[in-house]
Amino acid sequence: MPRPSEPARRRTERIHRFSGAERxxxxxxxxxxxxxxxxxxxxxxxxxxxxxxxxxxxxTVHVWSxxxxxxxxxxxxxxxxxRADLRRLGRxxxxxxxxxxxxxxxxxxxxxxxxxFNAGQKVYAGWLAGAVLVMAxxxxxxxxxxxxxxxxxxxxxxxxxxxxxxxGVVLAAHIGKALADPEARRGLRTGSVDRGxxxxxxxxxxxxxxxxxxxxxxxxxxxxxxxxA
Numbered sequence: 360m361p362r363p364s365e366p367a368r369r370r371t372e373r374i375h376r377f378s379g380a381e382r383x384x385x386x387x388x389x390x391x392x393x394x395x396x397x398x399x400x401x402x403x404x405x406x407x408x409x410x411x412x413x414x415x416x417x418x419t420v421h422v423w424s425x426x427x428x429x430x431x432x433x434x435x436x437x438x439x440x441x442r443a444d445l446r447r448l449g450r451x452x453x454x455x456x457x458x459x460x461x462x463x464x465x466x467x468x469x470x471x472x473x474x475x476f477n478a479g480q481k482v483y484a485g486w487l488a489g490a491v492l493v494m495a496x497x498x499x500x501x502x503x504x505x506x507x508x509x510x511x512x513x514x515x516x517x518x519x520x521x522x523x524x525x526x527g528v529v530l531a532a533h534i535g536k537a538l539a540d541p542e543a544r545r546g547l548r549t550g551s552v553d554r555g556x557x558x559x560x561x562x563x564x565x566x567x568x569x570x571x572x573x574x575x576x577x578x579x580x581x582x583x584x585x586x587x588a
Contacts, residue, residue: 373551376475380438385547387431394424396530399523422502428491447475448484454563455481475564483533490526494519
């Protein structure tokens with residue numbers, strides 16, 4: 360049989376994207392978030408509250424699933440791959456501004472440069488981390504009623520409820536984006552992605568190590584040939 364051409368081979372080649380520890384962190388966090396959101400819906404929507412009942416149990420599960428949300432993250436710090444990806448998520452370079460401008464304008468023509476994580480993923484990760492901390496803090500003030508005066512507990516309840524609604528909308532958008540990208544989901548499920556997808560969606564990603572853009576080097580370095588390893 361004839362051997363496949365180099366372009367065809369590269370299109371079908373799979374490359375490593377996420378370690379086993381990173382996939383476990385994502386699944387555990389997603390499960391706890393789903394449990395937290397599900398119990399919150401049962402507590403705040405009258406129809407679900409009547410259907411499920413057992414409010415005290417729901418409150419207990421909601422509180423503990425929220426408090427445990429930080430556990431996968433803390434355990435994941437033992438993984439060097441996870442720490443490396445946290446550094447990538449924490450860096451915002453010139454190419455990320457280009458990506459965001461094109462995304463906000465719904466510009467399908469301008470090239471959207473991205474490293475292992477695009478600018479949208481970086482913004483989402485940062486926003487979610489802050490939101491979880493605020494939800495945990497306000498939730499504790501609501502749960503342990505003796506910590507602060509009533510007026511502060513009332514303010515904490517207001518912030519907690521509205522931020523929970525905002526998180527629900529953001530998480531729904533996140534799930535919608537994931538459903539629209541089967542290869543991204545496959546990467547989180549198996550740890551590897553198609554090389555063609557990586558070169559198309561994350562052209563500045565140097566597989567297995569940060570590229571120049573991800574190290575915060577000048578924008579000219581971002582235009583290094585995609586796919587080099």
